[in-house]
Amino acid sequence: MTIRVLPSQLIDQIAAGEVVERPAAVVKELVENALDAGADRIDLEIEAGGTRLIRVLDNGCGIAQHELGLALARHATSKIESLDDLEALDTLGFRGEALPSIASVSRLRLTSRVQDSAHGWSIASDGGETSAERPAAHPRGTSVEVRDLFYNTPARRKFLRTERTEQSHLEDVVKNLALARADVEFSLKHNQRRVLQLPKALERGEREARIAAICGAEFLEHGRYFERTGAGMRLEGWLAAPTYSRAQPDAQFTFVNGRFVRDKLLRHAVRLGYGDVLFQARQPAYVVFLTLDPKRVDVNAHPAKIEVRFRDSRLVHDFVFRTVEQVLAAAPIDAPRAPPASASVFHAGSSVGTAGESHQSTLGFGAGPTAPDYLPLYARLHARAADAPLQVEDRDVPPLGFALAQLGGVYVLAENARGLIIVDMHAAHERITYERMKRAVNENRVESQALLVPITCKVSAPAAEAAEEFAAEIERLGIGLVRRGPAEVQVTAVPALLTGCDATALVREILADFAGSAGGTGVKEASNEVLATMACHAAVRANRRLTLAEMDALLREMERTERIDQCNHGRPTWTSVTLAELDALFLRGR
């Protein structure tokens, strides 16, 4: 074997394999260059899913005539000079390899004009062979035209999917970039047809219009804006209500310092923030922007720069997780934001950030009504009803009112100052129990009730092993459990809150939760899941008759409970019908 230095065109083509694996990646690199050049308007034209033509025109600073050739040269960049620059990057590009890579696998034309030049200049490259500069008519800014992508690399070309698939990848990339940079106008044409037209968006309302154009109006209807700072970071964006959860993770947009990233850590943190109100396989929907000192994040972790590495990842994870959790707990965002004319006042535009104080509940379910001062739900209802001030006499009626009746063995009907409240008692009780168990576990004061006769039950082998491996966690939950054999355990105690539940079924499910979490995502999630399982077991089953006093107690307990608006499965726990809505229904008062 002879060792050879590779020719530079081949080097570029090899690099192209990493940087531009498909048309969408070319678009990403070209648009990022335009953004780095300070453009505030970017027009894209695509043909045949980007395989025939990709043209990106920007109104940025342009490239001077004598630098056009350099722009296509490998490792030539205007964006960094030293390693120090790399450590505090404020541009999207920095590797100086996109243009030469793209040029090596296509027919590329680069045309540009800088501010003080009388006209523009253009160079062409065919598979990496660059021509001399020629004068060209061009407004200030740059256009890059990429034709016949991969025409000289058949192996690459084979990996391309249908035009439609490539086009949809490409649109995703443009959407991500357009979400990241609302201050820039974008337009996209495919086969001469306009696909996207996004005007500059500076104010909140304009940004929301862009979000709606990209993520769908429905997302925005269920989403709420929030902004928080802490630990030297800033997180802002839109979180969709847990009730708007999805089966696929297809509406999760995370940005770090203006860069779209598909970052596992961030997604995990947000998911965990939703964890309390969203269980099982449901996926939350959100658009979040994290801003932090560029020194604290390394974007040079991936050739396409789609993944990042945080220097203090624990801190970032914590900040994001806590922020999302607090935002979701602080203000209910289950209600549509643009209610129809007849919408109830409870559902009128609420603003995120009106955190009610979390009150410790010492009264058990079934205790009588208590003074409803400063309860979380109060604060939230007041915030929600801000444009319809409470009348003085309303003050004596608690937010969820007083119970009237039980309907279908499932719903509690109550009357408050504005009309009718309908509560799904199982869902509500499940949330109450869950929050209560969680607090008790966190404070290490779960009361447990010894069984008079211990129950022996058969379980799967992994479950029996989980009983041993997670013995400490299980004990913390107030469950007395010992392994009796390769596939057998004995239950000696259950949490007092769950007295009378089916201990065998409970233990089997909990062991399955733990077994499922082994070696996986960490104890916090496992225990939340376990708590949800327990809450579900404890909750009042449908068809149980409640007395009015019991129903009132449930309503008061709800008012005291954080995150009461959804049950653990993300379903709503209550809703309301105002008198005004009833009047409208019966055509009264016209």
Ligand code: ADP
């Ligand atoms: P990088 O973006 O990593 O620097 P590229 O190969 O993408 O590398 O681009 C090389 C250089 O060409 C950039 O550093 C920049 O100076 C110049 N350039 C590329 N595209 C544009 C553009 N649209 N407007 C102005 N300058 C550009």
Ligand code: MG
């Ligand atoms: Mg670049």
